[in-house]
Amino acid sequence: MLTLASDFGTPYPAAMKGVILRRSDARLVDVAHDFPRQDVRAAAFWLREVLPEFPPAVHLVVVDPGVGTDRDALVVRAGDHALVGPDNGVLRPAARRLAGDDPVEPFVVRVDDPASTTFHGRDVFAPAAADVHETGVDSLDAIDRLSPVPTEGLVDLRLPEARVTEDGATGEVLVVDDFGNAVTNVPGDVLDGRETVEVNGECVPVGETFASVAPGERLVTVGSHGYVECDVNRGRGDDAFGLEAGDDVTLVG
Amino acid sequence: MLTLASDFGTPYPAAMKGVILRRSDARLVDVAHDFPRQDVRAAAFWLREVLPEFPPAVHLVVVDPGVGTDRDALVVRAGDHALVGPDNGVLRPAARRLAGDDPVEPFVVRVDDPASTTFHGRDVFAPAAADVHETGVDSLDAIDRLSPVPTEGLVDLRLPEARVTEDGATGEVLVVDDFGNAVTNVPGDVLDGRETVEVNGECVPVGETFASVAPGERLVTVGSHGYVECDVNRGRGDDAFGLEAGDDVTLVG
Amino acid sequence: MLTLASDFGTPYPAAMKGVILRRSDARLVDVAHDFPRQDVRAAAFWLREVLPEFPPAVHLVVVDPGVGTDRDALVVRAGDHALVGPDNGVLRPAARRLAGDDPVEPFVVRVDDPASTTFHGRDVFAPAAADVHETGVDSLDAIDRLSPVPTEGLVDLRLPEARVTEDGATGEVLVVDDFGNAVTNVPGDVLDGRETVEVNGECVPVGETFASVAPGERLVTVGSHGYVECDVNRGRGDDAFGLEAGDDVTLVG
Numbered sequence: 001m002l003t004l005a006s007d008f009g010t011p012y013p014a015a016m017k018g019v020i021l022r023r024s025d026a027r028l029v030d031v032a033h034d035f036p037r038q039d040v041r042a043a044a045f046w047l048r049e050v051l052p053e054f055p056p057a058v059h060l061v062v063v064d065p066g067v068g069t070d071r072d073a074l075v076v077r078a079g080d081h082a083l084v085g086p087d088n089g090v091l092r093p094a095a096r097r098l099a100g101d102d103p104v105e106p107f108v109v110r111v112d113d114p115a116s117t118t119f120h121g122r123d124v125f126a127p128a129a130a131d132v133h134e135t136g137v138d139s140l141d142a143i144d145r146l147s148p149v150p151t152e153g154l155v156d157l158r159l160p161e162a163r164v165t166e167d168g169a170t171g172e173v174l175v176v177d178d179f180g181n182a183v184t185n186v187p188g189d190v191l192d193g194r195e196t197v198e199v200n201g202e203c204v205p206v207g208e209t210f211a212s213v214a215p216g217e218r219l220v221t222v223g224s225h226g227y228v229e230c231d232v233n234r235g236r237g238d239d240a241f242g243l244e245a246g247d248d249v250t251l252v253g
Numbered sequence: 254m255l256t257l258a259s260d261f262g263t264p265y266p267a268a269m270k271g272v273i274l275r276r277s278d279a280r281l282v283d284v285a286h287d288f289p290r291q292d293v294r295a296a297a298f299w300l301r302e303v304l305p306e307f308p309p310a311v312h313l314v315v316v317d318p319g320v321g322t323d324r325d326a327l328v329v330r331a332g333d334h335a336l337v338g339p340d341n342g343v344l345r346p347a348a349r350r351l352a353g354d355d356p357v358e359p360f361v362v363r364v365d366d367p368a369s370t371t372f373h374g375r376d377v378f379a380p381a382a383a384d385v386h387e388t389g390v391d392s393l394d395a396i397d398r399l400s401p402v403p404t405e406g407l408v409d410l411r412l413p414e415a416r417v418t419e420d421g422a423t424g425e426v427l428v429v430d431d432f433g434n435a436v437t438n439v440p441g442d443v444l445d446g447r448e449t450v451e452v453n454g455e456c457v458p459v460g461e462t463f464a465s466v467a468p469g470e471r472l473v474t475v476g477s478h479g480y481v482e483c484d485v486n487r488g489r490g491d492d493a494f495g496l497e498a499g500d501d502v503t504l505v506g
Numbered sequence: 507m508l509t510l511a512s513d514f515g516t517p518y519p520a521a522m523k524g525v526i527l528r529r530s531d532a533r534l535v536d537v538a539h540d541f542p543r544q545d546v547r548a549a550a551f552w553l554r555e556v557l558p559e560f561p562p563a564v565h566l567v568v569v570d571p572g573v574g575t576d577r578d579a580l581v582v583r584a585g586d587h588a589l590v591g592p593d594n595g596v597l598r599p600a601a602r603r604l605a606g607d608d609p610v611e612p613f614v615v616r617v618d619d620p621a622s623t624t625f626h627g628r629d630v631f632a633p634a635a636a637d638v639h640e641t642g643v644d645s646l647d648a649i650d651r652l653s654p655v656p657t658e659g660l661v662d663l664r665l666p667e668a669r670v671t672e673d674g675a676t677g678e679v680l681v682v683d684d685f686g687n688a689v690t691n692v693p694g695d696v697l698d699g700r701e702t703v704e705v706n707g708e709c710v711p712v713g714e715t716f717a718s719v720a721p722g723e724r725l726v727t728v729g730s731h732g733y734v735e736c737d738v739n740r741g742r743g744d745d746a747f748g749l750e751a752g753d754d755v756t757l758v759g
Contacts, residue, residue, distance in 0.1 A: 009685070011537050014537040015559045017559075021507065021560060030267065033263075050268045053275070054270075054271035054274060055271070055274055068714060068715030116728075116730040117728075119729075208370045224369040256520070282524075282527070284516075284520040286516075287515075306524030307528070431516065432543065462575050476622070477521075477624050482624075
C-alpha cells in the first residue's frame with residue numbers, strides 16, 4: 001500500500017502515479033492533494049493525525065517549497081511504515097507517531113541526474129517510494145541509493161504545544177479544516193466539566209456535539225484528533241471566531 | 254467493492270480509508286467528498302442517481318449534521334447492495350432505487366464506546382462498512398452488532414415530485430451540478446414536442462444538446478438523470494436563470 | 507489499467523466508474539476531473555504531459571463541449587496505449603506523443619441508442635473504454651462497434667509552437683497550473699546561459715529553482731514539462747505577471 005499526499009492540486013499527482021505504476025503494482029490511496037500550498041506545518045499536522053489510521057504502508061509526501069535546492073530527499077522508516085519526502089520537517093511529526101516506541105530511521109536518497117529542478121515529486125520522490133514499496137520497509141538497507149543518516153542532522157519540526165494552566169490554556173490554531181473548524185493545539189481535557197469557556201475573552205458554550213447548539217451558533221468542542229476546536233453548528237468556526245491558522249487562542253474556564 | 258461519499262473535503266476521507274483498509278482489502282471508489290456541506294437532500298439525490306451505476310457494492314455515506322447525537326447509525330440492505338450511514342434520510346432514495354422490487358432491510362449499528370463525538374465516519378461508519386464488506390451483503394444477520402429494525406421507524410426523505418399539468422409543470426430545483434446546470438424535478442417528457450418553453454415566465458429554447466444554442470445562450474434540456482435542466486451552452490445555467498437548489502420552477506409550454 | 511480525465515468535477519466521474527466496473531475489473535486511476543471547463547486545448551496539453559508517465563493503459567478522456575451533436579466518439583490506438591474520447595482534438599497531442607514513431611490508429615465508436623444526449627461520458631465513452639480494456643489494445647479490430655477510420659478525417663489540434671529568435675522567443679501561455687505558474691510554449695533552452703530575461707518588457711531573474719529568489723518574488727524558470735514558466739516563489743505567477751492562458755509572451759534575453 002502506498003499513500004500520496006501533496007499540495008499539488010491536479011494533475012501533477014497523476015504524473016507521480018504513472019511513475020509509480022511503471023515500477024510497482026502497489027495499491028495507491030490519496031491522502032490529500034490540496035494541503036495549504038507550501039505550508040509544511042499544516043501538512044505535518046494532518047499527516048500525523050491521518051497516517052496512523054492506515055495499516056503498514058509507504059507514505060509519499062510532497063509539500064516542498066525548497067524543491068530543487070540542496071535540501072535532502074528522505075526515506076524514513078517509522079515502525080512498519082515508511083515515509084518518503086523532503087527534509088523540511090514535514091515527515092517528522094507523523095514519523096514520531098508512527099514509530100511509537102521504536103526509533104525513527106532516516107535514509108538520504110541519492111539523486112541522480114534529475115529530469116527537472118521543479119518537480120521532484122515525479123522525478124525523485126515517486127520513484128523512491130515505488131522502490132521502497134517493492135523492496136519492503138524491512139529492507140531499506142538493500143536499496144542502493146539510500147544511505148542511513150543520523151536523525152540529529154535532519155530538519156526538525158515540532159507542532160507547538162499549548163500551555164495548560166489551572167483555569168484554562170494558552171495555545172494557537174494549528175489548522176482550519178474544510179468545514180471551517182479552527183483546530184487548536186489545546187488538549188481536549190481542558191474542557192472537562194465545563195459548560196462554557198472564554199475564548200479570547202468571549203464566553204462560548206462547550207458542547208459534546210455540533211448539534212448541542214442551534215444551527216449557526218458557536219461552540220467549543222473536542223475534535224476527532226482530541227484537541228479543542230472552535231466551531232459553528234452547520235457553519236464555519238473560523239469566520240465566526242475570526243480565527244485562522246497560527247492565531248493565538250486563550251481559553252479561560 | 255466499497256464506495257465512499259461524504260461532505261468532508263480532505264483529508265478526513267483518507268482517515269476513513271485507513272480504518273477500512275486495516276479491516277478489509279476492498280476495492281475503494283470515491284463517489285464524491287464535496288457534497289454540499291451537511292445538505293442531506295442534495296446528497297440523497299446524487300446517491301440515488303449515481304449508485305445504481307455500480308455493480309453490487311457496499312456504499313459508505315457520511316453526510317451527517319447530527320453526528321454524535323442519538324440518531325442511529327444504519328446499515329441498509331437494498332437488493333445486492335448495502336448502504337452504511339446515519340439515519341437522517343440520506344440513504345433512503347438510493348436504497349429504494351437499488352432495492353427495486355425487493356424490500357429495503359435496515360439494521361441499526363450498535364455503537365460501542367466511540368472514540369469521538371464528531372467523527373463517526375472514522376469511528377463508527379467506516380468500521381461498519383468494512384465489516385459488511387468482509388461478511389457479505391447476504392450475511393448481515395451474522396454481524397453481531399447489527400440489529401434488524403422496521404423500516405417504518407427510520408427517518409424518511411423523499412425528494413419532492415413536480416406537479417405535471419396539461420401545459421407544463423410546477424417543480425423545483427433539486428441540485429445545481431458542477432457545470433452550473435440547474436437540475437429540476439420535472440420529468441423530461443414534459444418537453445416532448447416543444448421547441449420553446451416558458452421558465453418562470455421567460456421563453457427559452459428547448460434543445461436536445463447544449464450545442465443546439467450558441468455559446469453563452471440559455472436552453473432547457475433533459476439531463477442525464479431524465480429531468481429537465483436549466484442550462485447555458487458553455488456557461489452556468491444557475492447564474493443565467495437566477496436559480497439555486499430549492500427554488501421553484503414553473504414551466505409553461 | 508484505465509485512467510480517467512474530465513472537466514466534470516463530481517459526482518459524474520463516479521457514474522462513469524460504476525459503468526466501467528460493471529464491465530471490467532480494471533485498475534482505475536484519476537488523472538484530473540477539474541480540467542478548465544470545456545477547454546479542449548488545456549486538457550490536450552495536460553494529457554500530452556501526464557499520460558506518457560503511465561505504463562500501457564486505456565485513457566478515458568471526456569472534455570466534450572459538443573456532447574450529443576454528431577461529432578464522433580473515438581478510440582485511438584497510440585503505441586501500447588489507447589485513448590477514448592470525443593473527436594474534438596483533445597486526444598491528438600497525447601496520442602502523437604504516446605505513439606512515438608508508430609502510427610496513430612483511430613477507430614470510430616458506433617453509438618447505439620444512447621440513454622442521454624448530455625452524458626456520453628457515462629453512456630458512450632465509459633462502456634467503450636471498459637470494452638477496450640477487456641479486449642486489449644492489441645485487439646481493437648475484434649470489437650464489433652469499432653470501425654477504423656483514416657487519421658486525416660479527424661479533428662486535429664496542435665498546441666501552438668513558440669517562435670524562437672536569436673535573442674529570445676515569442677510564444678504564449680498554454681495553461682496556468684494550480685500553483686499559479688504560467689506555463690508557456692517557449693522551449694526551456696531559450697533560457698540557457700541567461701541570468702535575466704525580459705518578459706513582455708519587464709526584466710525578471712532566471713532561476714533554476716523557485717527558491718532562487720526571495721518568497722513573493724517573480725522568476726522565470728524551466729518547468730517540469732521543459733517549457734519556460736513565469737512563476738513566483740511561494741506565490742502565484744499568473745497574478746504577478748498579469749498572465750492567463752492564451753496570452754502572448756515575448757522573451758528577450
